Amino acid sequence: MSNHAPYIRQPASVRSIMLKVLAALLPGIAAYVWWFGAGVLVQIALASAAALAGEAAMLALRRKPLWLFLGDGSALVTAWLIALCFPADGPWWLVVAAALFAIVAVKHFFGGLGRNAFNPAMAAYCLMLVVTPQWMSESQSPVAGQEWQWVALGYLLGGLWLIRQRVITWHIPTAFLVALTAIAGGFHVFNPAAYAGVEFYLLSNSAMLGAFFIATDPVTGATTPRGKLFYAGGIAVLTWSIREFDIYPDGIALATLLMNSCAPLIDRCTQPPVFGNKIEPPAA
Amino acid sequence: MNAILIMALGAALLGVALRYVPVKRKVDEAVLAEQIDALLPQTQCGQCGYPGCKPYATAIAKGEADINQCPPGGTDGIHKLAELLGRKFKPLNTEHGVEKPKAVAFIDEAVCIGCTLCIQACPVDAIVGAAKQMHTIIAPLCTGCELCVPPCPVDCISMLPVAVSVDTWKWQYPVFEIKPAATTATATKQQSA
Amino acid sequence: MPRQFFKFNGGVMPADHKAASTSLPIAEFAALASLPGELVIPLQQGNGGSLRALVEAGTQVLKGQRIGVGYDDTGTAVHASTSGLVKAVEMRRMPHPSGLSALCVVIAPDGEERWITRTPFDYRRAGLAATRDYLRDAGVLVGGDFGATGQLATLVINGAESEPRITCDDMLMRERADGVIQGIAILREVLRASEVLIGIEDNQPEAIAAMRAALAKRGAENTQVAAVPACYPTGNARLLIRVLTGIEVPHSRRFADYGVECFDTSTAYAIYQAITLGQPMVSRIVTVAGNVERPRNIEAPLGVPLRALLALCGPQADTNRVIMGGPMMGMTMPGDEVPVVKTTHCVLAGSPALFPPPPPEMPCIRCGDCARACPADLQPFELYSFARARQFGKAQEYHLFDCIECGCCTYVCPSKIPLVDYYRFAKSEILARQRDQEFADAARERYQFRLLRAEREKQEKAARLATKAAAAHAPTAEDAKDAKDTKKALIAAAIARARQQKEQVTPANIDALTPEQRAEIAKIEARREALQSSAKTAPPQDE
DSSP states (O other): OOOOSOOOOOSOOHHHHHHHHHHHHHHHHHHHHHHHOTHHHHHHHHHHHHHHHHHHHHHHHTTOOHHHHHTTOHHHHHHHHHHHHSOTTSOHHHHHHHHHIIIIIIIITTTSTTTOSSOHHHHHHHHHHHHOHHHHHHSSOOSOOHHHHHHHHHHHHHHHHHHHTTSSOSHHHHHHHHHHHHHHHHHHHHOTTTSOOHHHHHTSHHHHHIIIIITTOTTTSOOSHHHHHHHHHHHHHHHHHHHHHSSOSOOHHHHHHHHHHHHHHHHHHTOOOOTTOSSOOOOO | OHHHHHHHHHHHHHHHHHHHSOOOOOOOHHHHHHHHHHHSOOOOOOTTSSSSHHHHHHHHHHTSSOSOOOTTTHHHHHHHHHHHHTOOOOOOOGGGOOOOOOEEEEEOTTTOOOOOHHHHHOTTOOEEOOTTSOOEEOGGGOOOOOTTTTTOTTOOEEEEEOOOOTTTOOOOOOOOOOOOTTOHHHHHHHHHO | OOOOOOOOSOOBOOOOOOGGGGSSOOEEHHHHSOOOSOEEEESBOTTSOBEEESOOTTOEEOBTOEEEEESSTTSOOEEOSSSEEEEEEEEEEOSSTTOOEEEEEEEEEOSOOOBOOOOOOOHHHHHHHHHHHHHHHTTOOOOTTTTTTSOEEEEEEEEOOOSTTOOHHHHHHHHHHHHHHHHHHHHHHHHTEEEEEEEEETTOHHHHHHHHHHHHHHTOTTEEEEEEOOOBTTTSHHHHHHHHHOOOOOTTSOGGGGTEEEEEHHHHHHHHHHHHSOOOOOEEEEEEEESBSSOEEEEEETTOBHHHHHHHTOBOTTOOEEEESOTTTOEEOSOTTOBOOTTOOEEEEEOTTTSOOOOOOOOOOOOOHHHHHOTTOOOHHHHHHHHHTTOHHHHHHTTGGGOOOOOHHHHHOTTOOOHHHHHHHHHHHHHHHHHHHHHHHHHHHHHHHHHHHHHHHHHHHHHHHHHHHHHSOOOOHHHHHHHHHHHHHHHHHHHHHHHHHHHHOSOSTTTTOOHHHHHHHHHHHHHHHHHHHHHHSOOOOOO
């Protein structure tokens, strides 16, 4: 037993953090159900079951404590994000396959909780986008309809609560939304015919989910305060570029993966100065 | 299809280039020997087969000696040398001795006859004494090379392991316990397996 | 007047539990119980480095008599904390997490508490250097560079006892504010500080009031009591200096480089005792708290076993360990027989209910809570990953040694990782490597010098021989061989003698010595034996 000072610990745990994230998703899910029906609940249930099954299998294979890690809630967060990103009217196996891929390949092949280099949910989204493009691109209308605004508002509320709860910091959501607004708005003003407006981005399903729940994944993202700004800004710019110049309807998944790969470098370059080294010390 | 061919071709070309472009790191041998010497423990014990740390370093620099011949440096030392020279780690060559905890020589002064042979053997001048006077080891200077032990005609020198003191004590690596026996399912499965 | 305070990043606010040990006044140990059968005073200082014993077994000592001094003039002396008989100077277990032993003076108290003659010290006439030496000899830990840099802009007095459960400084200021203020006045005068700021956390209103009252009575100029916002670890000297003056002194620099200096209130009080009362440091106020029925502060003579202190406060049955220090930075002691030393400000009885073993450790999820809690502005999770992978160079690049081991990161970590344990491990590994490197460098130098000397001697001999040959006849090989033979014969004879000596066991070369010299030899032998026996018994492993 390693037991040196400090002998007291705050009650927060990985599990409580993950449960708070899940709770923060509820307003968005409620709006989703209200406007689009209960289909998404089925998707969430399917994805959760698949993710938990995959997690349990991998934990057993890797001889890790089963209940400790199953109970941490991280697989559920991945599953819920997958269910919310994927088209609600897609076939049932789509989310199941995605959740299994996310947990088994993206998370556990890299060493499990805390070791994965890429966001599991977004990696699964990208895989499905490449493997089954007909299911991914058609069903979900990318256009920001009246209904999506309410879902986005739900995510926004949940996200603000997360900031209040100190689960996430303001840096990533703010930088993401500001950068997205700036680049989309700028180009729209410059050429409204060729470029979509700001509201198209901000009020779509993915922007708020991305800003508060996807880009904020601490394991795969940047962690220094300045680094978070660069990281989230990068995701926003890439998201916009992919949407405008590429064939994919929604760029946030790919943008997140690309910035995931840059996160270690960003962290390295944005180390905050340590105590006493913020200003030039006087000569000895 | 074309894309795949282009990629494959590119990879093959780069591979060939990497194989045949000689990675010549032309380092002056003397400079390299200095760098190697800086990593050696300076016991000057000669267990490597060379008369001191510097000669061994020079021999490594010239490619005459291997990096795993220094028992006092131990596994850590070999790792450092391997890193400096860009070579693969290899375990200590036991022909040259085994890794031991650090010890210092101790002279039983009641038995010492004052022959000065150990003083002549000590490579770091850590023994004081004069002819027909008893000798003693300056323990903080002793490197534990054991070179003074064989010349002693009365076998009054012994090697004592250095005790850990409050000042030199090290904190242990925190126990990384991620498999508590309490977790039911896996634990029972492991036990039955 | 309201002062503007500066902020440091991070910090945590655990429940302080200070009320428990402030309900009873400070009690003298002797008033509660008679002294135990022996007091153990280590010949070690808080910051490492050992002392030379001035007494030996059988010496009668008076209370306040110096019994250990430094080998050089930087070591702070230790004193007998009661009058009595020195039972032994021997290896005893230290109040240190390693559980290792060091040389200690063991005193059997005679119960009379006879003091040495105590004479006040005239620091005004003596001047700075003599005052520093006097304090060193009086056993007050003031630091080696005390007053080394001339004038000070600000003298910070650290009464910000931010760690939970510890109240010894709080109670000291409440009950003995006048002494503390006098000590501060001496410090201010000796160090020629233009301003004195006494930082006390605002959750200790009684101490603040007492200090302000004492200050008003004494009328010290340019001295202020500042009620700083309570937040752990404000009690860290660097952080308190930051809060009060806005100056951030980096880990690698001394306070004096920035024109500030920081002393604890307990140090100020010890200075008052040493200079005004002529009383060396023989006791200190210790908070005894945790799993005890009557937590309180006790003025304990140095060398009293922790067990005796705990016994006065009614330890509860499920007490399973003794912690020296507070719940954030304290060290688990190897046993409850280790003595109170000068740095013992708190003794906690621990129990599984009070300090439960941490939940199972989970992998780091890089949530950054630790970085937000870190008062040194480090990235603890990065340091953790480097220390865990034994990448010590990287850890140093990320400023491992700026870590003050305050424990905030471990306190907040949702994955329950013992982060500070990793830093302690990495730091001690790096320090050990540096020691090894320095040792190797010194050995290389001596080896090279030896080679040089051998070469020089050869040349000198050749030169001598040459002159000799020029003067007389040239030496032949025959002569050399003769010389060698004689030498061999001499050695053979010596070997024979040695063999005889070995059989006789008693060394023959001490016959002609005076009794004093023999006693000296016996003492050295005994010391050596002690060291050797401690070397042979394997050091206890840290659990």
